[in-house]
Amino acid sequence: MNPTPEGGRLEGRRALVTGGASGIGAACARELAARGAYVTVADVDGDDAKAVAEEVGGEAWVVDLSDTRALDGLELDTDVLVNNAGIQRVSAIQDFVPDDFRLVHRIMLEAPFLLVRAALPRMYERGWGRVVNISSVHGLVASPFKSAYVSAKHGLEGLSKVTALEGGERGVTSVCVNPGYVRTPLVEQQVAEQARAYGIAESEVLAQVMLGQAAVKRLVEPYEVAALVGWLTGPEAAMVSGASWTIDGGWSAR
Numbered sequence: 001m002n003p004t005p006e007g008g009r010l011e012g013r014r015a016l017v018t019g020g021a022s023g024i025g026a027a028c029a030r031e032l033a034a035r036g037a038y039v040t041v042a043d044v045d046g047d048d049a050k051a052v053a054e055e056v057g058g059e060a061w062v063v064d065l066s067d068t069r070a071l072d073g074l075e076l077d078t079d080v081l082v083n084n085a086g087i088q089r090v091s092a093i094q095d096f097v098p099d100d101f102r103l104v105h106r107i108m109l110e111a112p113f114l115l116v117r118a119a120l121p122r123m124y125e126r127g128w129g130r131v132v133n134i135s136s137v138h139g140l141v142a143s144p145f146k147s148a149y150v151s152a153k154h155g156l157e158g159l160s161k162v163t164a165l166e167g168g169e170r171g172v173t174s175v176c177v178n179p180g181y182v183r184t185p186l187v188e189q190q191v192a193e194q195a196r197a198y199g200i201a202e203s204e205v206l207a208q209v210m211l212g213q214a215a216v217k218r219l220v221e222p223y224e225v226a227a228l229v230g231w232l233t234g235p236e237a238a239m240v241s242g243a244s245w246t247i248d249g250g251w252s253a254r
């Protein structure tokens with residue numbers, strides 16, 4: 001018997017993708033919509049969020065996820081939650097601006113916590129929910145000059161596991177997806193910032209710092225991450241919970 005009779009479809013399901021206006025999030029919005037979900041594209045960038053929402057036949061939620069107090073009492077009605085919004089700040093610890101550290105943590109750890117908190121009651125009522133946290137290889141290993149990002153992503157790994165443990169008996173799974181370097185605006189910004197931090201050319205950052213240790217010497221494409229996210233929301237992945245899924249062209253194998 002085919003163990004996945006629904007074929008990974010999401011008809012009648014609602015999905016919320018944070019940071020859905022760009023890069024990996026936009027690719028996830030397209031993937032989940034293609035699987036039949038009604039997608040809410042949540043992003044601080046209203047114009048791009050509306051454009052992606054229109055493209056996928058969903059809706060935009062223009063929200064600044066760094067304003068975490070505003071999310072305290074939130075109630076969300078969604079079957080799939082993709083915590084994806086993120087920023088990067090690169091600096092040696094002794095020079096790291098404290099408010100930059102806090103900003104990274106608010107967007108990439110506090111907001112995911114508050115959104116999961118807001119979504120779980122309805123997921124529990126229905127007895128079905130999928131939480132996918134877009135972490136990073138830097139949720140599993142460290143990198144110099146990225147203290148805020150690395151620590152927020154490591155925290156997200158922990159949040160994801162606790163969500164899995166609390167939700168497992170109530171039909172809710174929670175996973176992390178851990179991309180290596182993906183071709184998005186965030187990486188373009190990182191290349192420039194790391195070139196300054198290391199004092200080397202941008203081409204060297206790409207060739208040595210980013211892809212030097214990878215087995216497959218190219219950036220990951222956003223749709224490749226989104227395909228994995230789509231699969232993780234499907235019935236084939238019902239037993240995949242509390243785990244972290246690396247997609248990095250072998251970057252972390254070395």
Ligand code: NAD
Nearest residue numbers: 019022023024044064065066084085086136181182184186
């Ligand atoms: P991106 O810059 O293309 O997209 C990030 C989105 O998040 C943007 O649309 C941005 O407007 C939104 N966002 C930022 N701050 C926000 C806020 N305060 N409120 C609401 N929305 C906000 O970046 P991306 O590369 O697609 O990254 C998406 C996620 O993937 C991030 O969590 C990032 O850490 C993770 N990631 C990216 C890579 C990579 O190489 N690009 C690798 C590993 C993990």
